[in-house]
Amino acid sequence: MFRLSVVIPFLTLLISVLILCLLGPKILLPRQISISVPDELDDLSLFHKAIAAETTFPKHPSHKKLRLGSATVRPPKIAFMFLTNSDLQFSPIWEKFFNGTKPVDPHLYNIYIHADPSIKISPLMGVFKDRFIPAKRTQRSSPTLISAARRLLAHALLDDPSNSYFALISQHCIPLHSFNYFYNFLLDTQKLSRKMEFPSYIEILDESDSLLDRYNARGENLMEPEVKFEEFKVGSQFFVLTRKHSLMVIKDRKLWRKFRKTCINVESCYPEEHYFPTLLSMEDPNGCTKYTLTNVNWTDTVDGHPHTYHPSEVSSQLIYDLRESNSTYSYMFARKFSPDCLNPLMEMEDSVIFKD
Ligand SMILES: *[C@@H]1O[C@H](CO)[C@@H](O)[C@H](O)[C@H]1NC(C)=O
Ligand SMILES: *[C@@H]1O[C@H](CO)[C@@H](O)[C@H](O)[C@H]1NC(C)=O
Ligand SMILES: *[C@@H]1O[C@H](CO)[C@@H](O)[C@H](O)[C@H]1NC(C)=O
Numbered sequence: 001m002f003r004l005s006v007v008i009p010f011l012t013l014l015i016s017v018l019i020l021c022l023l024g025p026k027i028l029l030p031r032q033i034s035i036s037v038p039d040e041l042d043d044l045s046l047f048h049k050a051i052a053a054e055t056t057f058p059k060h061p062s063h064k065k066l067r068l069g070s071a072t073v074r075p076p077k078i079a080f081m082f083l084t085n086s087d088l089q090f091s092p093i094w095e096k097f098f099n100g101t102k103p104v105d106p107h108l109y110n111i112y113i114h115a116d117p118s119i120k121i122s123p124l125m126g127v128f129k130d131r132f133i134p135a136k137r138t139q140r141s142s143p144t145l146i147s148a149a150r151r152l153l154a155h156a157l158l159d160d161p162s163n164s165y166f167a168l169i170s171q172h173c174i175p176l177h178s179f180n181y182f183y184n185f186l187l188d189t190q191k192l193s194r195k196m197e198f199p200s201y202i203e204i205l206d207e208s209d210s211l212l213d214r215y216n217a218r219g220e221n222l223m224e225p226e227v228k229f230e231e232f233k234v235g236s237q238f239f240v241l242t243r244k245h246s247l248m249v250i251k252d253r254k255l256w257r258k259f260r261k262t263c264i265n266v267e268s269c270y271p272e273e274h275y276f277p278t279l280l281s282m283e284d285p286n287g288c289t290k291y292t293l294t295n296v297n298w299t300d301t302v303d304g305h306p307h308t309y310h311p312s313e314v315s316s317q318l319i320y321d322l323r324e325s326n327s328t329y330s331y332m333f334a335r336k337f338s339p340d341c342l343n344p345l346m347e348m349e350d351s352v353i354f355k356d
Contacts, residue, residue: 032142032262032269039136040260043147043154047250050154054247057161076164076187078109079156083148084171085116085138089339091124096349097175098127104179110163112156114138114148143260145237145272153246164198167240172308172336173294174345176323178354182332186240200245203235203292204277204285213268218261226258227278235277236292238333248283255279270304295322295331308336314344316352 082088098104098111111131115121116138133155138144149168156163165186175182186198208214215223215232223232241249255278263269280288297307309318314337322334337345345353 032266033137033139033144034262035143035147035260039147043151046151046154046158050158050250051247053158074162075108077107077160077162078183078186079160079163079166080109080111081149081152081156081166081168082111082113082115082171083138083145083152083168084113084119084121086119086171087122088113088115088124088128088171090171090174090337090342090345091128092342093174093345093349093353095126095128096346096354097179100178100349100354108183109179110156110160112152112159114152141263141266141269141271143262143271143275146256146259146275149237149272149276150250153241154250157243157246157250164243165240166243166246167293168238169294169333170238170335173238173333174335174337174341175332175353176295176319176334177330177332178356181356185329185332197287198242200239200241200280200288201291201293202239202241202277202280202288204281204288204290205234208234210268213265214270214274217263217265217268218258219264222261223258226254227282231278231282232274233277233281234273235290236294236296237272237276238292238294238335239276240293240332241280242287245280245284245287249276249279252279255282289327291325291327293329293332295325295334296336306336308338309341310338311341311344314341314348316348319348319352 088094098109111127113128113132114135115132117135118137133152135151136144136147138148152168153166156166177185211232211234212229214234215229223229255275259271259275263271297309299307301307323330325331
């Protein structure tokens with residue numbers, strides 16, 4: 001004879017074990033988001049619209065119009081594209097960047113924000129109001145971060161033909177110089193008048209310890225034949241692209257077909273650090289400086305995250321150090337900073353960060 005008091009706990013245990021075995025892997029491992037067909041079609045129609053509109057826009061307003069005299073001047077603009085999956089912690093600093101003691105001419109920039117729909121953004125004032133573009137979910141180690149960046153590029157291309165440079169910025173980024181310094185660096189009027197080709201500022205590197213693992217993250221040799229291992233590059237996710245290169249990125253179908261595949265080896269899966277440098281180095285290597293304008297500190301990296309600066313490290317010397325680069329020009333942005341760095345950074349806005 002079974003006694004009920006023994007059978008019931010036993011059955012409960014058995015059922016619990018069964019449930020855990022069936023659902024456990026789904027609960028314990030965060031599942032990679034794959035991109036659904038409707039989402040993909042949605043993006044494609046946006047890209048088509050932006051590509052089609054480009055042919056109707058007047059030719060690159062930056063060079064031509066500037067020389068027609070001040071009456072018809074339509075200066076080139078910079079599109080600032082914020083990619084975020086948390087609150088925009090440093091929005092007061094960016095607010096000051098755009099609208100500091102001397103407000104910046106609003107005709108020199110546009111702002112676009114792609115905020116992950118799952119997060120709640122605190123009410124933002126001023127320059128950030130109404131600058132949100134329709135966003136979709138993003139996740140680390142998945143191609144969704146590439147999609148979000150391409151969505152930002154397409155919206156910015158479509159929105160304003162005067163957008164001439166497209167800067168991708170994260171919520172952990174801070175500016176290291178004033179808006180005017182950045183604008184004059186990118187759109188140097190001497191370069192404009194000499195009709196020099198404008199480069200894109202994107203890091204393109206051939207080497208990294210784990211490059212082969214990253215190449216095979218979707219499966220052994222799966223990137224072939226579109227991308228050979230020699231063509232596979234690595235670089236910073238955050239870039240400043242020209243209009244020509246931004247169009248190139250949203251026109252691409254060939255590489256995206258491969259990069260949109262989910263990874264088998266999630267540990268080596270950083271699609272957004274490979275897609276843009278690989279594509280641009282295949283299509284126009286000489287049009288890119290191969291340097292990024294965003295300083296990231298990879299010393300003592302943990303779990304694929306760069307060093308995060310905390311308030312005790314924030315000083316004017318840190319800002320000066322972060323500007324130093326190995327190229328001929330200064331870094332313009334830096335990441336990552338913890339949210340509680342906001343106050344110490346704000347204290348040195350006028351005396352250090354925005355002082356040219
Ligand atoms: C920007 O600066 C102008 C001029 O000082 C001011 O009128 C405006 O309110 C400022 N906007 C924000 C959002 O601070
Ligand atoms: C980079 O991070 C390391 C610690 O990970 C730190 O010691 C170093 O000072 C940082 N570099 C700069 C320029 O702040
Ligand atoms: C410059 O390059 C050298 C050698 O590659 C490297 O050790 C150094 O950290 C770099 N400095 C900066 C500021 O990037």
